[in-house]
Structures are given as C-alpha cells and as structure tokens.
Amino acid sequence: MPSKSSTRLAALTVAAVCSTMSGVVLTTPAHADTVRIHDIQGTTRISPLAGQKVTDVAGVVTGVRTYGSSRGFWIQDPNPDDNPATSEGVFVFTSSTPKVAVGDSVTVTGTVSEYVPGGASSGNQSVTEITKPTVTVLSSGNAVPAPVVIDAKSVPAEYAPAGDTAANGSINGLALDPAQYALDYYESLEGMSVQVADARVVTATDPYSELWVTVKPHEHADHRGGTVYGSYESQNTGRLQIQSLGSTADFPAANVGDTLTGTTTGPLDYNQFGGYTLVAGELGALKSGGLQRETTHKQARGELAVATYNVENLDPSDTTFAAHASAIVNNLQSPDIVSLEEIQDNNGAKDDGTVDADQTVTKLIDAIVAAGGPQYEWRSINPVNDQDGGEPGGNIRQVFLFNPERVSFTDRAGGDSTTAVGVTKAHGKAQLTVSPGRIDPGSDAWKSSRKPLVGEFVFRGRTVFVIANHLNSKGGDQSLHAQYQPPTRSSETQRHLQATEVNAFVKDILDTQKNADVIALGDMNDFEFSDTAGILEGDGELWSAIKSLPKSERYTYDYQGNSQVLDQILVSPSIRRGCDLDYDSVHINSEFHDQISDHDPQVLRFRP
Numbered sequence: 001m002p003s004k005s006s007t008r009l010a011a012l013t014v015a016a017v018c019s020t021m022s023g024v025v026l027t028t029p030a031h032a033d034t035v036r037i038h039d040i041q042g043t044t045r046i047s048p049l050a051g052q053k054v055t056d057v058a059g060v061v062t063g064v065r066t067y068g069s070s071r072g073f074w075i076q077d078p079n080p081d082d083n084p085a086t087s088e089g090v091f092v093f094t095s096s097t098p099k100v101a102v103g104d105s106v107t108v109t110g111t112v113s114e115y116v117p118g119g120a121s122s123g124n125q126s127v128t129e130i131t132k133p134t135v136t137v138l139s140s141g142n143a144v145p146a147p148v149v150i151d152a153k154s155v156p157a158e159y160a161p162a163g164d165t166a167a168n169g170s171i172n173g174l175a176l177d178p179a180q181y182a183l184d185y186y187e188s189l190e191g192m193s194v195q196v197a198d199a200r201v202v203t204a205t206d207p208y209s210e211l212w213v214t215v216k217p218h219e220h221a222d223h224r225g226g227t228v229y230g231s232y233e234s235q236n237t238g239r240l241q242i243q244s245l246g247s248t249a250d251f252p253a254a255n256v257g258d259t260l261t262g263t264t265t266g267p268l269d270y271n272q273f274g275g276y277t278l279v280a281g282e283l284g285a286l287k288s289g290g291l292q293r294e295t296t297h298k299q300a301r302g303e304l305a306v307a308t309y310n311v312e313n314l315d316p317s318d319t320t321f322a323a324h325a326s327a328i329v330n331n332l333q334s335p336d337i338v339s340l341e342e343i344q345d346n347n348g349a350k351d352d353g354t355v356d357a358d359q360t361v362t363k364l365i366d367a368i369v370a371a372g373g374p375q376y377e378w379r380s381i382n383p384v385n386d387q388d389g390g391e392p393g394g395n396i397r398q399v400f401l402f403n404p405e406r407v408s409f410t411d412r413a414g415g416d417s418t419t420a421v422g423v424t425k426a427h428g429k430a431q432l433t434v435s436p437g438r439i440d441p442g443s444d445a446w447k448s449s450r451k452p453l454v455g456e457f458v459f460r461g462r463t464v465f466v467i468a469n470h471l472n473s474k475g476g477d478q479s480l481h482a483q484y485q486p487p488t489r490s491s492e493t494q495r496h497l498q499a500t501e502v503n504a505f506v507k508d509i510l511d512t513q514k515n516a517d518v519i520a521l522g523d524m525n526d527f528e529f530s531d532t533a534g535i536l537e538g539d540g541e542l543w544s545a546i547k548s549l550p551k552s553e554r555y556t557y558d559y560q561g562n563s564q565v566l567d568q569i570l571v572s573p574s575i576r577r578g579c580d581l582d583y584d585s586v587h588i589n590s591e592f593h594d595q596i597s598d599h600d601p602q603v604l605r606f607r608p
Contacts, residue, residue: 037077037191038086040112040128045172045187045483047128049112056107057130061100062089062144062193063245063267063281072129073098074191074267075106078145085176085184088145089191089267093129102281105138118272123478123487125172127270128190147195147265150278152216152238156182159235163485170483182237183481186268186276194278195265201258201289202227202239202561204593209251210274212561213260214238222552222563224591225257225289229562230551231529235480239561241274245281256558256591257289274560275481293588298333299605303582304407304459306466307335308521308567309601313391314340315348316359320596325367331588332601334373337457338401339468340364341450341523343380344394351393355382361399376401379409379436379455384417389448389473398453398468398522400436410435410456410463417441421454423508429463430513432456439467439505445497452502452522462517462608465509469522471498471532480560495526499535506541510572517608518542518572523599528554528565542570545583545604556600558590569604581606 035054042048059075076089092098092108093115100106110133114126148154160183163169171183178188199213202225216238220228227236242264244251252260266280299305309332311324328338346359357380365376380399390396402409412435415421421437423430435456440446450470457464472494478487502520509516520542526532528544536542546554546568555563567585575581582605589595 037075037088037090038081038083040090040130041087041190043083043085043175045125045176046114047112050114050128051112053109053111054130055109057109058105058107059090060142060144061102061104061106063279064098064100064102065245065279066097069095071095071097073100074193075108076145076192084178085188087188087190087192089189089193091127091129091191091267091269092133092135093131094133100135100137101140103142103144104140105142107136107138109134117270122272123482123484124272125187125270125275125481125483145193147193148189149195149197150189150215150240151197154185155215155237156180156185157237159183159237160485169485171485172483182235189268190270192268193265194268195263196240196260196278197263197284199260199264199284200225201254201256201260202563203558204256204591204595205252205254206593208273209244209248211242211252211254212239212274213242214561215240220552222555224291224587226555226558226563226591227561228552228555229527229564230554232486236562241277241560243269243277243279244283245279246283252283252286253593254286255289255291255593257291259287259289260284261287272479275479291591293331293592294586295331296333296584296586296603299336302460302607303605304337304464304608305333305335305603305605306337306339306519306521306569307332307601307603308339308341308468308523308569310341310470310523310567310597310599311343312597312599313342313344313348313394313396314360314364315344315394316346316363317348321363321367322371323596324364325371325373327588327596327601328368329371329373331586332603334403335603336403336406336459337466338376339466339521340399340401341468341470342390342396343399344391344396349391349393351386353385355385355395357382357395357397357399365401374403374405377404377409378402381415381417381436381438381453383451387448388450390450396450396470398450398470400453400455400466400468402457406459408458410458412456423505423512425512428513430465430509430516431463432465440501443501445494445501447494449494449498454505459608464517464519464608467502467505467518467520469502469520469524471495471523471525473525492526492532495532496535499532503536503538503541506572507538510541515574516572517574519569519575519604521569521602521604523566524568525566528568533568536570540573542572543576544568544570545576545581546585546602548581548583549585553585556585556590556602557598563590567599567602569602571604571606575606575608578606
C-alpha cells in the first residue's frame with residue numbers, strides 16, 4: 001500500500017537480519033525431507049529452528065506483499081499435520097518485491113528468524129520468518145489451501161495465559177493451547193490463510209487503511225455496534241485487525257457498526273500496531289450500519305452544562321475549526337463551560353519559542369459564533385516552552401471556554417506557568433488564591449506533562465471549582481497482545497502521581513468547604529475502572545460520573561477494536577448527592593472514519 005505513512009511501514013518490518021532473536025547459534029542446514037513449515041513454527045511462539053538455515057521448505061504461495069519495507073510472501077503447506085498448535089504457514093521476508101504469485105508451488109531455502117515488530121523493548125510477540133531466501137518456483141496456478149474459518153465458535157473465551165514468572169512474565173516459551181486462549185489460537189494460525197465472514201466493524205478505518213472487526217458480535221457489544229472494554233479481566237477476544245494486500249484506494253471507508261459482508265480472506269500476520277492481523281487478498285463488501293453522530297439535549301435554564309473535549313492538536317493552520325465549532329454548537333448544544341484539551345500555540349508544531357495560543361482560541365470562538373453559538377470568553381495559562389509534552393513545539397494546554405451570558409469567571413490575579421494555585425477561606429467558603437491557576441507546576445508529577453488548569457466560576461450565585469486535566473499518556477505501555485501477560489503499564493506510574501496531586505487539591509477545597517461544588521474533568525488517559533480513576537476518586541472526594549451510564553455506554557475513545565474510556569468528568573459529593581446529575585458521552589468522533597478528533601466529548605448537566 002504505497003500511500004501508507006512511511007514511518008508506520010518502516011516500523012512494521014525492518015531488515016529482518018537486524019531483528020532476529022539474539023544469542024541464536026547457527027547450525028548445519030535442515031533438509032527438506034525432515035523439515036516442513038509446521039516444524040519451523042513449532043508448538044510455542046518461538047521456532048525451535050530459530051537461527052538455523054533450512055533447505056527446500058515446500059509450500060504454496062497464499063499472499064504476496066509488494067509494498068513498504070515488509071516485502072515478502074506467505075507460503076502454506078497443503079498437507080498439514082494433526083497438531084492444532086503448529087501453524088502450517090510462514091512469512092518469507094524478501095526485502096525487495098517478490099517474484100512469485102499466489103498459487104505458485106515453491107521451495108524456499110533460507111534462515112529461520114524471529115522478528116519482533118517494534119523491537120524487543122516493545123514487549124511485543126515475535127513473527128517467525130524465513131529470511132535471506134533462495135526461492136524456486138516449481139509450478140504455478142495451484143489451488144491455495146482452504147482458509148481456516150475464524151468465528152465465534154473457534155476463538156476461545158479466555159484471552160491469554162499468565163506469563164511464565166521464570167521468564168519475567170513472558171508467554172513465549174509456553175506450549176500453545178489454542179483451545180483455551182485466544183492469543184494462542186491466533187498464534188497457532190500465524191502465517192496461514194484465514195477467513196472471516198459477515199464481520200461487524202468495531203473500529204473505523206484509520207488513515208493507514210486499517211480497520212477492526214469482531215467475530216463475536218455479542219461480546220460486550222454496545223448499542224452502536226462497537227465492543228466495550230470494561231475491565232482488565234474482560235478482554236474482547238473476537239477482535240481482529242484487517243489490512244489489505246491491495247491498493248489503499250480500494251480499502252473501504254468504514255464506520256463502527258458497518259459490516260464486511262461475505263468473506264474476507266488472507267494470511268494471518270502480526271504487527272506492532274494491532275497484533276494479529278488478517279492481511280486480505282479478498283475483502284468483503286462494505287455494508288453501512290447507518291451510524292449517525294449523536295446530539296445531546298440542551299441544558300435547562302437552571303442547569304449548568306460542563307463539557308470536556310480533546311480537539312487533537314488544534315492550531316491555526318488546521319482546517320477543522322468549522323467542524324469543531326459545529327460540534328460544540330450543534331452536537332453539544334453550546335455548554336456553559338467547555339474544557340478544551342490539546343490547544344496548541346499560535347504556530348502549531350513550529351518550535352521557535354512561541355507559547356501564546358490567543359490566535360488558536362480566537363479562531364475557534366469566531367467559528368462558534370459563525371455556527372450560531374455564543375460569544376464564548378476564555379481563560380488559560382501559557383505553559384513554559386517545550387515543558388508540557390505533546391507534539392514538539394506545539395505547547396499544548398487546557399483552555400476554559402465559558403458563556404458569559406450564563407456563567408461568570410472569578411478572576412484573581414497572580415496565576416502563571418510556575419505559580420501554584422492554593423485554597424483559602426473567605427466568609428466561610430473556599431476560594432482559590434489565583435484564578436485561573438495551575439496545580440503545583442514545579443512537581444515532578446507534571447514533568448513533561450500538562451499541568452492542571454483550575455478556575456473559579458459562578459453560576460446563579462453558586463461557586464463551582466473546575467479543574468481541567470490532561471494526564472500523562474499511555475505511550476510506552478505494553479500492548480494487550482504483548483508477549484508479557486499481563487502486560488506492563490509503565491505510564492501509570494506518573495499518572496498515579498498526577499492523580500494523587502489532583503485528589504489532594506480537591507481535598508483541600510473540601511476540607512475548607514465541605515459542600516463545595518468541584519469538577520475535575522478532561523483527558524485522564526485512563527479507564528474508569530483503573531487505579532488512576534480510583535486515586536482521583538480517593539475516599540469519596542470525587543466520583544467519575546461516566547459510571548452513571550450503563551456499562552455498554554461507557555466509552556469515549558475507540559482503540560484496536562476496544563471502545564473504552566479515556567475522558568472523564570469527576571464530581572464532588574455535593575454534585576453527586578444532588579440526584580439531578582445528567583451525563584452524556586456524545587459520540588461524534590471515535591466511531592467514524594472521518595473524525596475531526598479521536599476523542600468523543602463529554603457533557604455533564606446538573607443544578608448547583
């Protein structure tokens with residue numbers, strides 16, 4: 001697929017000679033009369049012949065990849081053994097465009113290698129390959145082995161075995177049990193021709209011409225066609241990534257809830273951007289599920305509507321301002337307060353010391369007015385240049401928009417990028433020392449990460465404290481399909497420190513005024529069931545209001561076939577106890593291939 005990002009393609013497969021498992025000793029060639037593909041694949045994730053040269057390995061070509069740095073082809077033995085744990089297919093890495101065609105009967109001489117997509121530090125599983133091949137075509141036009149049908153009955157309900165504690169939690173050396181674990185089942189088919197039929201799309205087509213389907217349509221299904229990720233223990237085993245061996249121009253532009261009707265067939269690959277992937281030589285026809293973008297209802301006169309919306313690296317050069325404005329005005333119904341995440345500085349990713357974002361925010365506010373919305377006012381604090389993470393040079397930050405006809409902002413001078421906001425008592429009530437302000441910006445918890453923005457608002461005479469957050473991202477975490485089970489979530493360490501600081505600040509407010517209305521919202525980069533959420537909630541100082549929704553409706557983001565929560569609005573006891581709390585995750589982005597952000601906005605309505 002020539003139009004794919006070169007960065008993504010280069011990461012899929014680099015020269016396999018540089019990515020073989022270390023410490024492998026070469027031995028004398030293994031001969032074809034004793035070595036077949038299932039012997040190479042073996043009964044674990046690592047080939048028993050890794051590092052060895054094999055001679056005249058026979059198979060029929062089932063797929064050819066002619067693009068990117070992962071050029072090569074798959075072969076499959078048409079005469080399988082009787083062991084369900086041993087795959088009958090293998091990828092032959094050629095590095096240049098292969099000179100074979102589907103249906104060719106070939107023999108391959110080369111070296112067995114284990115390639116780890118993303119590198120060993122990623123923790124990903126490896127792909128068994130034959131590298132540095134010499135290929136002999138024996139005949140052409142042969143029948144391709146019938147694909148293995150992957151469906152709800154064939155994929156086990158358990159996702160992965162527990163890793164071997166003696167191997168730091170790796171599952172690489174464990175004997176495959178394809179009848180018990182989904183990851184073992186998929187591994188037992190690595191390199192083989194597989195097929196799914198009438199598969200529902202659970203992650204929309206992305207810019208790299210990839211989508212996700214499920215072969216288990218009833219597995220944790222939501223009412224819009226997705227598959228909800230509701231806990232670390234309830235993995236969605238039916239998820240499978242789909243790519244194509246054809247042109248990107250022919251790849252379907254699918255939304256969640258659409259269906260690939262008929263059959264989708266091709267070799268089963270593994271990559272760092274999704275794990276097990278059906279690389280289709282034959283794609284099913286796309287049938288629309290008719291998914292529409294949601295619209296929330298308008299807040300009542302006495303209700304305060306507070307929203308959070310990650311606008312994904314918005315800067316003045318972007319073409320999405322009108323679309324974002326329409327979403328805020330029409331889909332979100334012009335909330336009274338909007339916490340925006342990922343507002344970039346005035347020249348975006350140009351790293352020249354610019355930190356002001358007034359042009360970015362003004363352009364959005366003007367677009368909102370043009371869309372028929374209110375003339376929002378805004379408050380924010382510039383970060384120190386290149387100190388808050390995100391895209392280099394972009395200086396992302398949180399920004400408050402508020403409708404001055406409905407709510408007022410209490411300005412209290414002194415807040416800047418390095419001054420910590422505090423809490424004092426005045427006339428028996430809590431107030432901020434500066435407004436807007438940032439929570440403890442000098443703390444190591446916020447190193448190379450966004451500092452929370454705190455503001456004091458007044459609605460119908462009632463003070464509401466709002467904390468806008470964008471916590472540390474999940475970058476660096478091991479994937480769900482990693483060789484280490486359970487996978488390590490290293491990014492949690494900093495996020496937990498950040499959550500502790502936010503909770504402590506909320507506690508300061510509540511210790512000063514027990515019945516204070518406090519909202520902590522934003523892109524928390526973690527699930528509502530996570531330890532991060534638990535730390536934010538503390539001993540009842542906050543409560544994640546998305547938990548007021550049915551479990552099948554709790555999602556704000558769609559990643560690798562999992563509809564999940566990253567964005568949250570947490571409220572203090574006075575708001576939760578009011579019994580008039582109304583929460584809505586407004587699905588306008590995450591399920592669609594033509595999204596303007598990868599996050600869905602969230603709206604909370606309540607009566608202070």
